[in-house]
Amino acid sequence: MKAWQFESYGPYHEVLKWSEREMPIAKTDTAIVKTSAVSLNFPDLLVCQGLYQVKTPLPAVPGVEGIGIVESAGPSSKFQAGDRVAGFCHGGGTLAEYFAVTNNSAWLVPDFVSDEAGAALSVTYGTSYFGLAHRAHLQVGETLLVLGGAGGVGLAAIQLGKLMGATVIAAVGSQKKMEVCLNQGADHVINYKSQNLADEVTRLTSGRRADVIYDPVGGDLFEQTKRCLGWDGRLIVIGFAAGTIPSIETNRLLLKNAAILGLAWGQYMERAPEKVERCQKYLYQLLKIGSINPVVFQHLCFEDTLEGMKILESRDMYGKIVLSR
Ligand SMILES: NC(=O)c1ccc[n+]([C@@H]2O[C@H](COP(=O)([O-])OP(=O)(O)OC[C@H]3O[C@@H](n4cnc5c(N)ncnc54)[C@H](OP(=O)(O)O)[C@@H]3O)[C@@H](O)[C@H]2O)c1
Known part of the structure; x- marks a missing residue:
């Protein structure tokens, strides 16, 4: 598969490249999600520079949240192929054609939630x-x-x-x-x-x-x-x-x-995942009745990830940047 990945830490525009990477594997409770959309978060800038609190081994992929369709699932995964899920990758991983989630770090997304809203609301509204x-x-x-x-x-x-x-x-x-x-x-x-x-x-x-x-x-x-x-x-x-x-x-x-x-x-994912899932379901209901409304500053294509990161860094933006595949 291909991913926006970096082999050494540095400013995103110097280190981030769309390049070949091994597919994640669906073992134990891991599910592999084919990415539909990802939203950028402030930590994505830090992840590339090695300044985020959670560091994944290099080469690494930024992107802490995303939405997509489950492609395959491990034997103890609560998901099955075809499920539409949103998930959180602490330390990065969603800016790729596929990303991996566990039972604790992802939840089903109802049909009434658009890819744009589903990609944009987990981290910000959850937090x-x-x-x-x-x-x-x-x-x-x-x-x-x-x-x-x-x-x-x-x-x-x-x-x-x-x-x-x-x-x-x-x-x-x-x-x-x-x-x-x-x-x-x-x-x-x-x-x-x-x-x-x-x-x-x-x-x-x-x-x-x-x-x-x-x-x-x-x-x-x-x-x-x-x-x-x-x-x-x-x-x-x-x-x-x-x-x-x-x-x-x-x-x-x-x-x-x-x-x-x-x-x-992110700690709730490990320590009280049931609370996170309950919260996400509640947020989807609030979205359905129009009580919350994620503000998307720009919706770009996956190819424009570097442009998205540039806007995120600029401080001129408001709300979220969503990247769709
Ligand atoms: N604790 C958690 O679980 C959790 C979860 C998500 C995010 N966060 C953290 O929350 C913070 C905001 O995240 P976000 O995704 O909302 O980011 P964001 O969309 O980029 O917003 C950050 C805001 O901070 C203000 N700001 C002040 N000084 C800044 C500077 N030097 N550079 C950039 N922005 C500056 C900006 O507003 P003005 O221009 O109006 O000042 C900007 O709108 C980050 O530190 C992130 O790591 C924490």
């Missing part, structure tokens, strides 16, 4: 749902602050936050992204490049600040982010798109009765 519902226990009437609001996980958090009855403040880095967040249901938007995040959150909440902060950005912005946490607040650490991992003085948490919560969605 945001687990973050807001399981970790932060977001309540009706609470104020949710979503950083990087126009990114993949950010837009999912805005839509799910509204659905859960929160007032949503989205914070982004451009005028265009402010418009995108308002269109996707945010009640208020802040441009953290031209406005002081903490002052604006304080003003918008009449001094109460945020009950829940959803932070996929980290970095220098965190100096302001931590000041946005209200009494009894919960800050969910999602990622570090800004490139650096911040820290916090624990007396802030004591004084505000606040909590910092980590969220690693």
Whole structure:
């Protein structure tokens, strides 16, 4: 088969090549999926550079999520040939003609879900749902602050936050992204490049600040982010798109009765796969009734993967990039 693979770590445009690779094998509970569509995620850039938390042996393939049709299945797989599934490959693997999933890392996709939506929603909505519902226990009437609001996980958090009855403040880095967040249901938007995040959150909440902060950005912005946490607040650490991992003085948490919560969605696959499957089924039902709507910035062909990665890297995009075969 052919795959977008790299033999050494480096910038994707230098190392990623469409080249021949051995087919994965359907042993034990592994199923081999013929790829229909893949969506790109921020970690794909890190995977190519060897900077992602999970490293697969070289030569390796990026792409952490995808949708397709099961071609063959191992003896203890819960899938059979012909099943339409979406799956997660921690550390990469879906940017190929075929990718391998296990019983824990894939689920059936109903017919009403398009390839585009099915490829685009697993990681972003899964992460945001687990973050807001399981970790932060977001309540009706609470104020949710979503950083990087126009990114993949950010837009999912805005839509799910509204659905859960929160007032949503989205914070982004451009005028265009402010418009995108308002269109996707945010009640208020802040441009953290031209406005002081903490002052604006304080003003918008009449001094109460945020009950829940959803932070996929980290970095220098965190100096302001931590000041946005209200009494009894919960800050969910999602990622570090800004490139650096911040820290916090624990007396802030004591004084505000606040909590910092980590969220690693991929871990649920190993530790509580039944919760992931239940969540994905729920997300498909929300999609069916129009309560969530993955925003696809560009839908490209598989051949245009390098172009897709370039857009992902540019920071000008919002939502998701989907690549179809
Ligand atoms: N914990 C988990 O289980 C989990 C799951 C999925 C993703 N993540 C993490 O969540 C983060 C966001 O993922 P994503 O797929 O939503 O990414 P994305 O679509 O690229 O969005 C990231 C957002 O971060 C903001 N940002 C701030 N500084 C940036 C910088 N220096 N470079 C690029 N973007 C920057 C950008 O918004 P502005 O331009 O508006 O600032 C951008 O829209 C990543 O760190 C990813 O690894 C974690």
